[in-house]
Amino acid sequence: MMDQTDPVGAFMPGPRVKMPGAPEGPIVGLTFAVKDLYDVAGVVTTYGNPDWARTHPPATATAPCIMDLIAAGATLVGKTKTVELAYGLTGENVWYGTPLNPAAPDRFPGGSSCGSAAAVAGGLVDFAMGSDTGGSVRIPASYCGLFGIRPSWGAVNLTGACGLGPSFDTGGWFARSAAVLARVGGVLLPPGGEGALGPLLRVQEAWVNALPGVATALQPGLAAAERVLGPALAIQIAPEGLSAFYDNFRCAQAAEAWATLGAWVEANKPSFGPGVQERFDTARDMPPALAARGRAFRATMQERLRALLAGGAVMAYPTSPASALRLDADGAVQQTIREATMGVTAIAGLAGLCEVTIPVARHDGAPVGLSLVAAPGRDRALLALATRVAEEAGLAG
């Protein structure tokens, strides 16, 4: 953490992985870092946990999405810290150190892609790859005052990336400008999906779920989106309540996390930091009926929300109900905020939607983001929209 080249503690300790970008390409000259769950050939992927590192050999190949970025001209300058096995939203890592939140040093950076967010917010790289299962790009982007994207499920190739819940996992990234966020999308996203977007839908539950001060602080951002897309239509998408989104997401995803990682946990009895062990215990003990109920709810939400957004409609709501937690927040507060946060992040998480968060405001001394959320496959159009909204909101390109 005393490293002069990493004042925010974003990178993994030790020698930095480096791969020079191609001499030409759409993102030539940009530097980037990758969350330490993406493989780079010859290096052990730690997945944020020393026991994982100990029990895994060096990667034999670099993840294709990383190779694509390098081939497009970007230079990889390091691997960044992650919450252990990507299973947490605060960004804490007791083994390698919790990165600093450069936008609010007394706060958590948000996770699980904490190091990638810190590296971008600290100006150490131009962009950074994270991953997002239940909010792991969106939340640190909101907390650190960054642009971030959770792409449509399946849009970014996750070969060579450690999985947490494969039917939820997505590869996302962070940038300090909408323009860079979109340029990276031009490399990583499949072609298509550039059609017109609108109308704008103001998702009532998510605004009510946010702290009043957060909702107020985000109004100018929403107004900027309205100047681009026309007046927001208020909609209630979850008569079941956001708590049902949280609870069903949690059950379905926990069962999948155990299916994905449980054998390794059982075989290796790893040491985990606070919270992570408890989450894996819950995952192990998740009753199959609850997981099945969660998957059924997901199917319903996929059908509902994809139909609602199929014509180009864009949902708008606070990325997180609160700004970043203070580092000394107690466990009960953390859990309350976690549940309220995941009720919102589960919207796109369950339905496989694409979501961009825009750092339009601050509340209580820390950043808060406004999310724009579109149908699966609309990623490119959503990034273009985010660029226009950011300009309207007065955020430098």
Added chain:
Amino acid sequence: MMDQTDPVGAFMPGPRVKMPGAPEGPIVGLTFAVKDLYDVAGVVTTYGNPDWARTHPPATATAPCIMDLIAAGATLVGKTKTVELAYGLTGENVWYGTPLNPAAPDRFPGGSSCGSAAAVAGGLVDFAMGSDTGGSVRIPASYCGLFGIRPSWGAVNLTGACGLGPSFDTGGWFARSAAVLARVGGVLLPPGGEGALGPLLRVQEAWVNALPGVATALQPGLAAAERVLGPALAIQIAPEGLSAFYDNFRCAQAAEAWATLGAWVEANKPSFGPGVQERFDTARDMPPALAARGRAFRATMQERLRALLAGGAVMAYPTSPASALRLDADGAVQQTIREATMGVTAIAGLAGLCEVTIPVARHDGAPVGLSLVAAPGRDRALLALATRVAEEAGLAG
């Protein structure tokens, strides 16, 4: 009106136009009537006004949509009364007599397709063709306790039908059951549009706009729709207010009515019943800037609502904010109800959507309908949905 074969005064006076249906076909055996703005070869189309009748020769050809019904097996048994030049919603006709509302004899039948609604509600025919520019099928269907459809704009061929506002006009029909409504659609509608529908959207403005008793009476109908499509999502589609829908519809449509019919009105100085002359005076004097504003609003609503419904979403709201007016209602009440009604009917009218009204309830001693509204081209799916909702609501097939 004393005619034993027409106790409700639905048909035009004089000899009945009759054309036997083909011996085979999907609607063989059904009888029907047509609003007297559809041409039948050899007969003068009156358009509800004696001066129109006097100044027009007998039709040289039968409207293709009528021929299609006959070719599909239905037998035409007469032409029905219409509000003069289809320009009114109460169903009054001072020249030929206002049809009785068989479902509420002290009330107006609703218009302009008043005779067609009365003929079906009175059991004189199995179905009847009307037309709908600003509510002229939907309102009499709601008032008379019938199923009625305003098809997507352009879905039914209006060749051989008198026009009021060609960019708004649609050919719709009435039936006493959803099954017959759908069978007629099978003949008249273009192929396609049978895809899955949902989610259900409860349009807040239109429910608030309705009399509280009407909104309450329609709740069981909405619940029936929810049993088919899942929980209704509350949405606000008109931050501009329903009054903007009414006002912009009125301005755009009035200018078009004058463009369509003004030359005939000027040349022939027809006698009109109460209200109709005033509406044509307003149409004549409509400032071009207001008409242009109305058309611009329409373009915005088309873009917004078509995008919102493109994936299959279905809006639900009261077809009319009130049950039928009493025959002795004074002019001020009529105008107030007219404006509140057209704020709702203008939603589909402006955006060219398809709308089916289902006679799910009564309020204050008269019927009220629940409308289901879908994207242009979804007519067949909407009719199938209406059949399922009607079954759920306990309406006999």
